[in-house]
Amino acid sequence: MKVVIIGGDAAGMSAAMQVVRNDEQAEVTVLEKGSYYSYAQCGLPYFIGGLVEDSGDLIARSRDTFREKHGIDARIYHEVTELDPENKVVKGDNLETGEPFEMTYDKCLVATGASPIFPPFDGNDLEGIHVLKTIPDAKKIVEDMNEQVTQVTVIGGGYIGLEVAENFVEKGMSVRLIDLAERVGTVYDKEISEKIEKVAKKQGIELVLNESVESFEGDQRVEEIKTDKGSYQTDMAVVAIGVKPNTSFLKNADVHLHQTGAMIVNSYMETNVKDLYAAGDCATQYHRIKEKNDYIPLGTHANKQGRVAGSNIAGVTKTFQGIVGTSIMKFFELTVAKTGLSEKEAEDLNIPFQSILFEGHTHAGYYPNSEKILFKMMKHKSNGQLLGVQAVGRDGVDKRIDVAATALYHNMTISDLENLDLSYAPPYNGVWDPLQQAARRL
Ligand code: FAD
Numbered sequence: 001m002k003v004v005i006i007g008g009d010a011a012g013m014s015a016a017m018q019v020v021r022n023d024e025q026a027e028v029t030v031l032e033k034g035s036y037y038s039y040a041q042c043g044l045p046y047f048i049g050g051l052v053e054d055s056g057d058l059i060a061r062s063r064d065t066f067r068e069k070h071g072i073d074a075r076i077y078h079e080v081t082e083l084d085p086e087n088k089v090v091k092g093d094n095l096e097t098g099e100p101f102e103m104t105y106d107k108c109l110v111a112t113g114a115s116p117i118f119p120p121f122d123g124n125d126l127e128g129i130h131v132l133k134t135i136p137d138a139k140k141i142v143e144d145m146n147e148q149v150t151q152v153t154v155i156g157g158g159y160i161g162l163e164v165a166e167n168f169v170e171k172g173m174s175v176r177l178i179d180l181a182e183r184v185g186t187v188y189d190k191e192i193s194e195k196i197e198k199v200a201k202k203q204g205i206e207l208v209l210n211e212s213v214e215s216f217e218g219d220q221r222v223e224e225i226k227t228d229k230g231s232y233q234t235d236m237a238v239v240a241i242g243v244k245p246n247t248s249f250l251k252n253a254d255v256h257l258h259q260t261g262a263m264i265v266n267s268y269m270e271t272n273v274k275d276l277y278a279a280g281d282c283a284t285q286y287h288r289i290k291e292k293n294d295y296i297p298l299g300t301h302a303n304k305q306g307r308v309a310g311s312n313i314a315g316v317t318k319t320f321q322g323i324v325g326t327s328i329m330k331f332f333e334l335t336v337a338k339t340g341l342s343e344k345e346a347e348d349l350n351i352p353f354q355s356i357l358f359e360g361h362t363h364a365g366y367y368p369n370s371e372k373i374l375f376k377m378m379k380h381k382s383n384g385q386l387l388g389v390q391a392v393g394r395d396g397v398d399k400r401i402d403v404a405a406t407a408l409y410h411n412m413t414i415s416d417l418e419n420l421d422l423s424y425a426p427p428y429n430g431v432w433d434p435l436q437q438a439a440r441r442l
Helices: 010-022 041-049 063-066 135-144 158-170 189-202 300-314 343-348 397-409 412-417 434-441
Strands: 001-008 028-033 073-075 078-084 089-094 100-104 107-110 114-116 151-155 174-179 206-209 214-216 223-227 231-233 237-239 243-245 276-280 286-287 293-295 327-330 334-340 354-361 372-379 386-393
Touching: 001 010, 010 028, 010 300, 028 214, 041 107, 041 135, 041 158, 063 073, 063 089, 100 231, 107 300, 135 237, 151 158, 158 189, 158 206, 189 206, 206 223, 206 276, 214 343, 237 293, 243 434, 276 293, 276 300, 327 397, 334 397, 343 354, 354 434, 372 434, 386 397, 386 412, 386 434, 397 412, 397 434, 412 434
Parallel strands: 001 028, 001 107, 028 073, 107 276, 151 174, 151 237, 174 206
Antiparallel strands: 078 089, 089 100, 114 243, 214 223, 223 231, 286 293, 327 334, 334 386, 354 372, 372 386
């Protein structure tokens, strides 16, 4: 069986490993347009900040390992530009030689990920304007941070923008963050965003909200950013306003796409086209609480979906069980996390809900270093089903969110959550976990 995988990172290589592990006869070719395989994009902000000194540490498995140890024909600089599902052919260009190539397949996985959105602002080709998605992107930013660069502007207040802003502050830069929304962290409700903004201001980050970037100005290099309301001097800019799935090369392939452009997949990671699979940031995820396909491009989903796709390609049936919308980020001393729905998501879906804010503690107050955690918890108004939890604090946020994510996955009600047998000793918790206290209040 000839398996062609397009894209050699999280989803693609999780799949490739499943194919070679489950079907020794399969011939696996991976077509990757860049030069890196299996690396942690999630670690890139910390490479900019210097916490990760060597970008090589972000590589989980090299191309050579895939080729030599696992017998995978892992190619670099091979960009796929067209897919012909009728004849089961992929076509593209070898970016090193400039030669076109064609390849037939029995089964094909699209794992092309997503690209940063980079709107056609005037002046966006000036030097000193960056995006952050790949190791080369991160290296360019690091190389660009010379002594003349002291004022950096991050455009976009989502988790990547915030992580990048933090790491620029760690490098001693003056940092400004511009967003067209009225607050940063819009995946969270406003009470959580307020906590993030408070820390941003404490760290000296200039927040420019409710302003839309219109152009970059400068001679050769960016010197100024113009918005609809003002203009701002800057020595460098990073645009982090979201991503779009890399699916435009499928234009003639009649693949069903989600409104975001992601390929619609079922739980086997199959598309509507025979023997064509998709996984990761170029594919949808079924959202268990929303009960519909969603697009939340994250590494956790890419790895799981890739593994499921690879197993199914190799004939070992597996299903992707969907997501509940869990994510977490560090912002200076804060941990900010969410699982399930925010108020806006529930409103958009017309789900009747009730919510509360609850301030709990990491562990028993009399034991040293007890810290506050702010929770926002939502339940379905009529049946009491848990709908979502958001949390922000210094410690202990991660474990509460993961407990809540488990509860959501199993459709638990607020009273199920209250009755869970969770661990307690004074250094770790109160007799009632703050999640359970919040559930009781709700
Ligand atoms: P990608 O990793 O994007 O890989 C797709 C590959 O396909 C790329 O190597 C690309 O070069 C190749 N490709 C694309 N088009 C073609 C083509 N036409 N032909 C050939 N090859 C092609 N997720 C989390 O869960 N937690 C985090 O903390 C987190 N932090 C992040 C921080 C940053 C700065 C970034 C950028 C992402 C972060 N993510 C995080 C998201 C996570 O990295 C992605 O969800 C994950 O990498 C997606 O994996 P993928 O394999 O689907 O796509």
